[in-house]
Amino acid sequence: WQRDMSDNREFMHILKSDLDLFSDDVYCFTPTGDVKSLPKGSTTIDFAYSIHSAVGNKMIGARVNGRLVTIDYVVKNGDRIEILTSQNSKGPSRDWLNIVKSTQARNKINQWFKNELKEDNILKGKEMLASYCKTKAVNMADLMKTEYMEAVMKKYGFRDWDSVLAAIGHGGLKEGQIINKMADLYGKDRKQEMTDDDVLREVSEQTKTKIQGRPGSGIVVRGIHDVAVRFSKCCSPLPGDEIVGFVTRGRGISIHRTDCVNIIHMNEFDRVRLIDAEWETKEELAGKEKYLAEISIFADNRNGLLADVSKVLTEKNVDILTVNSRTSKQGNATISLSFEVMNKDELKKVMDRLRTVESVIDITRSIG
Template sequence: MIDSFSVLVEKVKKYDPGCNFEMLEKAYVVSKTAHMGQQRISGEPYIIHPLEVAVILAEMELDCTALIAALLHDTIEDTTCTYDELKAQFGQEVAELVDGVTKLGKIPFTTKEEQQVENLRKMFLAMAKDIRVIMIKLADRLHNMRTLKYMSEGKQLEKARETLEIYAPLAHRLGISKIKWELEDICLRYLDPKGYYDLVEKINTKRKQREAYITKIIETLREKTNELGIENAQIDGRPKHFYSIYRKMVKQNKTLEQIYDLFAFRIIVNSVKDCYAVLGLVHELYKPMSGRFKDYIAMPKPNMYQSLHTTLIGPGGQPFEVQIRTWDMHRVAEVGIAAHWKYKEGINNTKDSDKKFAWLRQLLEWQKDTRDESEFMETLKIDLFTDEVFVFTPKGDVINLPVGSTPVDFAYSIHSAIGNKMIGAKVNGKMEPIDYKLKNGDIIDILTSSTIHGPSRDWLKIVKSSQAKSKINQWFKKEKREENIIRGKEMLERELKKQGLTYTQLFKTEWVEQVLKKYNFSSQEDLYAGVGYGAITANKVITRLKEEFKKTLKPEELEQILETIAQTKNERKKKHTLESGVVVKGIDNCLVRLSRCCNPVPGDEIIGYITRGRGVSVHRSDCINVSAEQGEEERLIDVKWRTTNDVAYKADINLMANDRTSLLLDVTNCITEAKIPIKAVNARTTREQITVITLTLEITNTEQLEKIIKRLRKIDSVFDVTRNKQ
C-alpha cells in the first residue's frame, strides 16, 4: 500500500510539482484509518481501491484537490466519517467533491430504478458545480470494473449494463476515450463472454500477419513524412478496440472476415498546417474511400475532440483508417476535459468552458421538469450516446444535434422563441415537413409567424433532443396551466377507473402530501398540471398513492380490496366485449372486431369472417374484401347488430367541392352543429381547383349517417358527398 502511494506521488511530481503533498499524505492516512478493517470482495484491504482511483486520475493529470478527494471518496458513504469532519480537515472544496460522489444511501426508495435515477440526479447536480465529481466517479467505476470478476454473476451483469448505458457514454461525452474504450471492452467481456473471447481468439490468430501489415504501412508513412519535411511525427497503428469491432459486427450482421477496416493508424504532428499536409500525402499514397473523410478540426465534436479522419484502401485491397492530429489534440482525445484543467483557477471561469458544458446545463434544465424515472433514463441515454448530426444555419453556423433530430429540434436549439413561433422549415432551400430527419450538411431555414403562439403537443412525439422537449414542456407548463390542471385531473380519473379505484379512496390529504413531497410539487394543482403537461405519468401518481393506502390496511382487508378490484376489471372487460354491438350466431362472449376496411355501422348488412387468432372480423356484406375470400366460405359466419344505441362507430365520408375560402370551416361547423364527433380530417385541392375532403366521423347508426350526408350536400360549392365503400 505504501508502494502504491509512492507510485501516486511520483506520478503527480511529474506534472504538478507544486501539489500539496503533505495534505495528499494526510488524506491517505485519514482514508486508511477510516477504512481500517474493511475488505473488498477480493479480500484486499479496502484502501487499495481509493489509492487506485487516485492513480487513474493522476494518469490524467488531475489537480491535487481532486486526488485528495479521490483518496477520501468512499469515507462518507462507507465509514463513520462525516461531511463536516472532512470540511474541517481538508476544506469545503474537498468535502463537496466527496459528497458529490456519495450515493443517496439513507433515503427509502420504492424501486431500484428510482434509486438509480435519484443518484444520477445528485451526481449531475454536483457535476454541474464541479466537473471533477464525474472524473472521480469515472475513475471509481473503472477500478470497480477492473475487479468485477470477484462479484456474483448477477452483479456482474447489472454493473456491466449500467456502465455501458451510462458511464461509458459519459466518458465519451467528456472526451475521455482512454476510459471509455476500457470500460466498453470490460462490459463486453461480461455481457457476452462467448462473443468477446471468440473475437479475441480470432484477432490473435492472425496477429503476426496483422503486425506485418501494420509495420509495412508505418514504415511507408514515416519515410514519406520525412521526405515532406515534417519533423517529430509520431506514427502508430493498432487494431480497433474489441467493443468497436463487435458493435459493427452486430449492427451490420457481419462476421469478422467481412469487417475490413479493423486497423486505425494515428499520425501526431506539431501543427494544424502539418495535419492537412499529411492528409494530402496519405491521399496520394493510398486511394481514399468515398464519403469516409471527416474534418473534426474545422468542426470539433461537442466533447472537444479534434482530428482528421480518412479511410483508405491499403495494399491487397485492405481498408484502414488514418487519424491525423496535433499533440494538443491528442491529449484532449485521450483525457478529454482533464486536458483543459487549470490547476489554480479551476475550469469554471472561462467562456470556453461554458460551451463545453452547455449539454450538461440543458440536461439539468430538462430533468427539473421530469419526475418519471423511465423517461429520465431514456432521455439521459439519448443525451449521452452522442451519435450526432451536424447541420448549418443560413449564416453558416454549425449546430450539432442527436441523430434523428428534426427541424423542430433545430429551431429550439437556436432559441425557444423561434421554436414557439415556428410554422415550417426549408432544408437546402426546399420546403420539408417538420418531422424530416436532418442529415449531415443540411442548411436549415426556420419559417416563423407572429400569429403563432406556441408549439403543438404532437411535437413532443417527433423531437429527439432533450433541449427541445424541455422547452416545449416549459411552454405548456407556463402558458396552459389551467388547461393542464383540467387535463391532468381527467388523466388521473381515467387511470383510477382503469385500475378499479375511486378518487375518494386514494386522494386523502396526508397521502397526497407524501406524493407532493416525493416529486417536488408545491400543491395539488401543481401535481394535476404536472400530469397534464407530462412531467409525471398518472400511473406513477396512482401507484404511489396506492402504496400509502396499503400501509393503512390489514392483510385481510387488502386481500378483499384486491379481489374487488380484480372483479371490477373482469366485469369491465366483459362489458367491453359486449360493446362491439355485434352478436355472433351460436357463440357467446366471442372476440369481435369491426373491420377498418369498410367500417360497418348499425343498419348495414353485415357478415362475420373467422380470423386466425383475432376472433371474428365483421364486414359490410358488400365489402370487396369479403367477396375476395372466395373458396373460404366455411370461415364466414352469421352476425347481427345488438339492439343498442350506446356504442359509437367510425364511418368514412368523401366530400367533393369547388375550392373556395372557408370551405373546410363550413364543413366542420356543419358536423359540429349536428353534435357528431370528428375523429380525422384529410383535405387536398387538385390542379382543377376541386377540393377533396375525407372525414372520419363517430356515429351510432346508418340513419344518423344519412342525415349528416344530406346536410353536407346543402353546403355552398359542395357537389358530391358519399360514404367511403372501401
C-alpha cells in the same frame, strides 16, 4: 481554409471522408455560417430549439439551402438552415413531441406546455385522475388525503399538488402512477386499521357455503348471496378455465381467467376485491348455454385463407360472431375471430383443426 470552400456540402464531404465523426450526429449551418451538431435523424424543429427556446416556440416553418421545407424535414450533413418565425405563433404543437429527435428539443417543448398551459393542464389532470378512478372502480375520495398527496409530491419532486395535476395534464406523469401509489398507501393504512372482529368476519365469509351466481351463468362464488355475475370481455373465460371473481362497484362480480393480464398486473389496492369462483360440475353445465371465445390466427397470407378458416368453423358447427383480418407489409396475416362454444375442450378441438389449415403458423386466445 474553411472559408475557401465555396460549397458547404463539399466541405462536409471532405471532413466526413477524413474523419469518421458522423455515425451518431449530423452537422449543419445557420444562415451566418455557425456550425450546429444534432443527433442523427433530427428535424428542423430540433435545429430551431438548438438555437434558442424562443426561436423554437415561435417557429412556423424553415428554409433549407434556400428552399422551403416541411417542419419534419430530416436534417442532412452540410444543410444551411433558416428558421422562419412569427410573433403570432401560438407556440409548439404536441405533435412535435413525436417528431423531434433531440432530448433538448423535447424538454424545451414540454417546458413550454408546463408554463403556458398550466391552468388548462391542472384541470385536465383532475379530469384524467377522476376518469382513471371511475374506470378502475376506485373511490377517489378515499385517496385524496393530505398525507397521500404529500407522499406523491415527495416521490416525484413537486412542491404543490397543482404541479402534480399539471404534470399529469401535459403527459409528464401517468395518472395510473399516481393513483396506484396512493392506493398502495391507502391499502397499508386500511390493513393497520383492521380490528380482530374484521378479521373474524372475513374468515367467516370465506367459510360460508358456496352460493351460485345468476341462474344459468354456470358460476359458483363463495360468500355472497344473490350476486349478479358477468363474464369479462378482456379474456372471455370458458368452462374448464381456472377463474377468479372481481367485485365491481354496482355491477356485481366480473369473472376473469386467472391468466388474464388485468388480473396478473392488478395493484394491491384492487386485489382485496378478488373472490374465489369456480364452474359448476360438467353434469350441471351440460347443455346449459354457450360462452364467448376469442382467438387470433397468425398465418402467411394467401388467396382463400379466410375461406378455408370459415369452412373449418362451419364443419365444427360453430357460428362466427365477429371477424377482423389484417395483413402486414411482410405478408403476415392476422385473423381475429369471436364465436360461441360450450367449453374449453370444444375450443381446443376447433383450434387444433384450424392449425391444420394451410399456411397457419400459430393460434392464440385473448388474455386481456
